[in-house]
Amino acid sequence: MSRETAARGRRPKRGRTRQALMDAALDLVAKKAPFSSLSLREVTKRAGVVPTAFYRHFPDMSALGLTLLDESFRTLRQMMREVRQHELPSERMIRGSLETFFTYVRNNRTHFLFVSKELYGGSATMRQAIRREIRLFVSELAMDMARFPFLTQVSAEDLQMMASxxxxxxxxxxxxxxxxxxDDEAGQHEMLILAExxxxxxxxxxxQWRSGSDQPASAAMSAE
Amino acid sequence: MSRETAARGRRPKRGRTRQALMDAALDLVAKKAPFSSLSLREVTKRAGVVPTAFYRHFPDMSALGLTLLDESFRTLRQMMREVRQHELPSERMIRGSLETFFTYVRNNRTHFLFVSKELYGGSATMRQAIRREIRLFVSELAMDMARFPFLTQVSAEDLQMMASxxxxxxxxxxxxxxxxxxDDEAGQHEMLILAExxxxxxxxxxxQWRSGSDQPASAAMSAE
DNA sequence: CTTTTTAGTCAACACCTGTTCACAAATATT
DNA sequence: AATATTTGTGAACAGGTGTTGACTAAAAAG
Known part of the structure; x- marks a missing residue:
């Protein structure tokens, strides 16, 4: 009673409230509205904390949003690293990369859901941050593709476009x-196949871009 | 004063309030938050109407949203029709179609902005409706492509994938x-080029899908 | 152990929200 | 011209919102 007044008492949590707030927000985004229509009180309520406690960790909701974005990106970059160091033979390369990617999506559903909804629905700064990250993603992919045996002849510009x-x-x-x-595994597998x-x-x-005899595509393109 | 208390008086508008509400919502979506975080009062205020007037035209906000979606789709389908009846030679076909499309985007900015934000940020029914429309769009495009001279040999399934x-x-x-x-014309032109x-x-x-000698892509694909 | 700092609670505020109801003006119908 | 219907108004409600300030338990620092 004196040490742990379980129901109403003040649980220490040791800075765990911050994470609770983030998780609560992610949960709400996942099963409800986009982040922009979440209320501060709603989030604190789900986190099991009084509204004012919020300010001990974030100045306002948009700060929470940016932190969430950061956390999501960390996940994404980690995945990127994992994909890149696999170094499979080019035959299985595509499939392998896609598999790790989609596995990450499954295991970090709320993060991807959050980013997905904010990409076009979020605030200007959020959208900007996400699109910047995607561009970075594209550039890295283009670099990786440059090492593909049958893509060595393609220009950097074309690789960039292809990557995007x-x-x-x-x-x-x-x-x-x-x-x-x-848990619609069949549907998800189907998506993987389609992606590949x-x-x-x-x-x-x-x-085949420039290896053909008549090069219709590149010819038409440079005609702008 | 008795006949027309200009500032505060009751303007007839003849059913024009409904459209005013829709336009107000589109405006707000265009320059502010996604539709889901608009409030009824906010919309009516911008429409220059008292909150309660809203209910004379829509039962609630989500009904407004669906109506807006419908209006936007009408625009989109009209464009589709226009693109299809152009019947240009295949050389200029792609460019011409893309040009009409992007012109439509420019001229109906708020509609596209609305749909864009609702695609992933909207309610479940909204997202569903939009994606249904997009799938329809894909199917029509696939049918059009089937008439392309150099695509006659491609299977319907592959055309569908290509269209998507x-x-x-x-x-x-x-x-x-x-x-x-x-009004960033340069940037928009650049997008057109990139799209083409x-x-x-x-x-x-x-x-080239199946015209190559070794058919590496199709072979790898059917190996699933 | 004592002090300081961190991290939570509680009460209160001014404001915005969706929705109701009774009323009146504008328009349509007779 | 008289009546009925549609459409907009205004006041009021119950409840949710962000944010404040003073207060206190718990943890860290001395």
Whole structure:
């Protein structure tokens, strides 16, 4: 009683409230509205904390949002690193990368859900931050692709465009995957297959980009 | 004073309030938060109407949202029709279609902004409705592509995939274009060029899909 | 152990929210 | 011209909102 007045008492938690607030916000975003329509009180209530406690950790909601964004990006970059160091033979490369990616999506559903909803629905600074991160993602992918045996002849510019095509496709598929039920394994597998198909198509298209005899694409392109 | 108390008096408007409410909501979405975080009072205030007047036209905000969605889709389908009946030679086809599309985006900025933000940030029913419309868009595009001379050999399934790739790309570029300043013509032109480049790449990739000697892509694909 | 700093509670505020109801003006119908 | 219907008004409600300030328990620092 004196040490732990369980129900109403003040639990120490040792700075764990901050994380509780972040988790609460993520939860609410995942199963309710986008972050921008969450209220401070709503978040604190779910975190099991009185409203005013919020200010001990964040100046306002938008600060929470940016922190959440940061946390999500950390996850994303970690995944990127994991994908890159796999170094599979080019045959299994695409499939392997996509598999790790989608596994990450499954295991960090709330993070991806959060980013997904903020990409176009969030505040200006949020959108900007996310798009910056995506651009970075594209650049890294373009660099990786440059080492592909059958892409060595492609210009850096074309690689960049190709990478953004791939990322666009994966982003779109990710968002569709997030719409699926959490344990719809069949649907998720189907998405993986489709993603691989699409990526392969792009790779194949670019690989042939300048190796054809008539080069219709590049010719038409430079005609602007 | 007795007939027309100008400032405070009751203007007839003849059912024009409904449209005023819709326009107000679009305006707010365009320059502020996503639709889901708009308040009824906010909308009525901007429409120059007392809050209770809202209920004369819509049962609640979500009904307004669905109506807005409907209006936006009408715009989109009209554009689709316009693009399809142009019937340009395949050389200029891609460019022409993209030009009409992006012109529509410019001329209906608020509608596209609305749809863009609701695609992932909106309510479940909204997201569902939008994605349904996009799928429809993809199917129509796939049918159009089937008549392309150099795509006649491609299977319907592959065409569908290819079309969704194109639409994904265009959607992504549209969203990026909406981030641009309204009168940044240079940036918008650049987007058009990039879009054409991407679409051409996809077309080219698929056209070569099964015409190569070793067919690496299709072989790898069917190996699932 | 004593002091200081951190991290939580509680009460209160001014404001904004959706929605109701009774009323009146503008328009449509007869 | 008289009546009925639609459409906008104004006051009022119960409740949610962000933020303040003074207070106190718990943890860290001395």
């Amino acid at each position: 095509l791939v990322v666009n496709g994966v982003v779109a598929l990710t968002q569709e995957m997030l719409e699926l039920d959490e 198909k699409q990526v392969r198509l792009i790779y194949f298209g670019v690989a | 790739l194109v639409v994904n790309g265009v959607v992504a570029l549209t969203q990026e274009m909406l981030e641009l300043d309204e 480049k991407q679409v051409r790449l996809i077309y080219f990739g698929v056209a």
